[in-house]
Amino acid sequence: xxxxxxxxxxxxxxxxxxxxxxxxxxxxxxxxxxxxxxxxxxxxxxxxxxxxxxxxxxxxxxxxxxxxxxxxxxxxxxxxxxxxxxxxxxxxxxxxxxxxxxxxxxxxxxxxxxxxxxxxxxxxxxxxxxxxxxxxxxxxxxxxxxxxxxxxxxxxxxxxxxxxx
Amino acid sequence: xxxxxxxxxxxxxxxxxxxxxxxxxxxxxxxxxxxxxxxxxxxxxxxxxxxxxxxxxxxxxxxxxxxxxxxxxxxxxxxxxxxxxxxx
Numbered sequence: 001x002x003x004x005x006x007x008x009x010x011x012x013x014x015x016x017x018x019x020x021x022x023x024x025x026x027x028x029x030x031x032x033x034x035x036x037x038x039x040x041x042x043x044x045x046x047x048x049x050x051x052x053x054x055x056x057x058x059x060x061x062x063x064x065x066x067x068x069x070x071x072x073x074x075x076x077x078x079x080x081x082x083x084x085x086x087x088x089x090x091x092x093x094x095x096x097x098x099x100x101x102x103x104x105x106x107x108x109x110x111x112x113x114x115x116x117x118x119x120x121x122x123x124x125x126x127x128x129x130x131x132x133x134x135x136x137x138x139x140x141x142x143x144x145x146x147x148x149x150x151x152x153x154x155x156x157x158x159x160x161x162x163x164x165x
Numbered sequence: 166x167x168x169x170x171x172x173x174x175x176x177x178x179x180x181x182x183x184x185x186x187x188x189x190x191x192x193x194x195x196x197x198x199x200x201x202x203x204x205x206x207x208x209x210x211x212x213x214x215x216x217x218x219x220x221x222x223x224x225x226x227x228x229x230x231x232x233x234x235x236x237x238x239x240x241x242x243x244x245x246x247x248x249x250x251x252x253x
Contacts, residue, residue: 005169005206005228008236012243016250024250034249035242093235123246125239130232131204 006131015120018084025112025123026087043089045081050074072098079109087112093127106132168197169220172207177219204228 014021024030028039028049037051053072074095079088090107108129115122171183180198184191198218201207206225209218 003229005204005225005232008232008239010236010239010243012247014247014250020250024246030249034245036245094238123243125243127235127239130228131200 007126007128008130010125012123012125013117013120014123018114018116018121021114021121021123022084022087025114026081026083043078043081043087045078048075048077051076077107079111085114108132168194168201169206169225172218172220177217179215179217181215183218 024034026043028042031043032039032051036053038054039049039051041047041049043049050073053070074091077090079090081087088109088111090109092102092105093108095102106129108127111124111126111128113124113126115124167187167189168183172178175182180191180194183194183198187194198207198209202209206221206228207218208221209216211217
């Protein structure tokens with residue numbers, strides 16, 4: 001019962017050098033390729049960037065599943081870029097439902113922090129500010145999108161796996 | 166989230182009880198309770214001279230489910246990041 005209700009925190013150890021991880025996170029093209037989205041421009045502190053879910057060209061069956069989400073756009077607002085150390089942006093978490101107007105809602109802050117360790121890079125990801133999001137919207141998002149979120153995640157995952165080959 | 170944990174373990178409590186044995190000031194606890202109240206996670210009612218605070222357990226469960234969804238999406242995204250940086 002003691003887990004926080006206003007933030008998500010994760011820490012992962014990546015067996016890759018710090019500069020590799022830094023570029024994977026702070027370069028819009030690289031970030032987009034593993035995250036599963038195409039950004040319209042590069043990441044600059046203070047800038048607003050639009051990203052679109054991009055369906056795969058590799059597998060027609062998967063592409064068909066992705067069709068409803070094709071071009072689904074969301075916006076991120078770049079916050080801080082401290083080279084090799086910290087990258088942060090604000091957004092509406094995974095907000096790709098065209099039926100919802102997210103523009104009036106508070107955004108969460110996503111922070112990536114990097115630290116070199118003997119075996120690679122320790123990456124800490126924090127998403128905070130959830131208590132600011134109206135509870136009605138949070139509950140509705142859960143109820144309406146339970147299956148939707150899962151399907152979306154699977155699509156993005158398949159896309160990235162296929163394009164990585 | 167000490168307040169949430171206390172209300173979960175001990176049931177509805179007054180500010181006096183919540184402040185008891187805590188290093189956190191009454192002012193800080195009140196501020197936190199107001200934030201939790203705005204988020205719909207606690208509510209209070211006046212009982213005689215005391216204001217009693219209680220957990221909105223259903224809301225809390227909904228919030229936790231939502232956060233779990235977001236958390237799982239991050240887990241998937243981070244798996245892809247791992248694949249991306251470790252195999253190239």
